[in-house]
Each structure stands twice: as C-alpha cells, then as structure tokens.
Amino acid sequence: MNRKRIKITALAVIIIFLxxxxxDSIGVFNTENYRVVPHGSxxxxxxxxxxxxxxxxxxxxxEPAEGERITPFGDVVRD
Numbered sequence: 001m002n003r004k005r006i007k008i009t010a011l012a013v014i015i016i017f018l019x020x021x022x023x024d025s026i027g028v029f030n031t032e033n034y035r036v037v038p039h040g041s042x043x044x045x046x047x048x049x050x051x052x053x054x055x056x057x058x059x060x061x062x063e064p065a066e067g068e069r070i071t072p073f074g075d076v077v078r079d
Contacts, residue, residue, distance in 0.1 A: 034070050047072055 051072040058074035
C-alpha cells in the first residue's frame with residue numbers, strides 16, 4: 001500500500017471512531033428512559049420526556065426500581 005492510501009484509511013478510522021464517541025456522548029446508545037443529571041453532591045434521575053416547567057429538585061435522587069418509571073413531572077410510578 002502506498003502512503004496516501006494508508007493516510008486516507010487512518011483518517012477514515014479516526015472519523016468513524018470520533019463519530020461513535022460523539023453519538024455515545026449525546027446518549028444515542030442509551031436504552032434507559034431517563035438520564036442522570038449531576039447536581040452538587042448527588043444525582044437526579046430525569047426522564048427523557050421531562051416537562052421543562054418541573055424543577056430539577058422534583059425528580060428522584062435514586063434510580064427507579066425495575067417495573068417503575070419516572071413521569072415527566074418527577075413522580076415515580078409503577079409500570
């Protein structure tokens with residue numbers, strides 16, 4: 001292989017890798033219905049469909065148990 005082909009292949013691999021890193025950072029591969037939001041010394045578990053009028057403090061600081069979900073307003077309910 002010549003140098004130009006090696007450089008193009010290396011650049012393509014780097015671009016694909018950075019694409020996966022970016023997609024992971026914005027949560028594309030996250031299968032949970034909520035995300036973890038750091039808030040000082042603790043975390044809040046916020047649903048992806050959060051009502052933006054609900055304050056962050058309305059959301060639980062513990063991960064919902066199996067069979068539970070977090071509503072857009074911060075309540076934890078059974079599925």
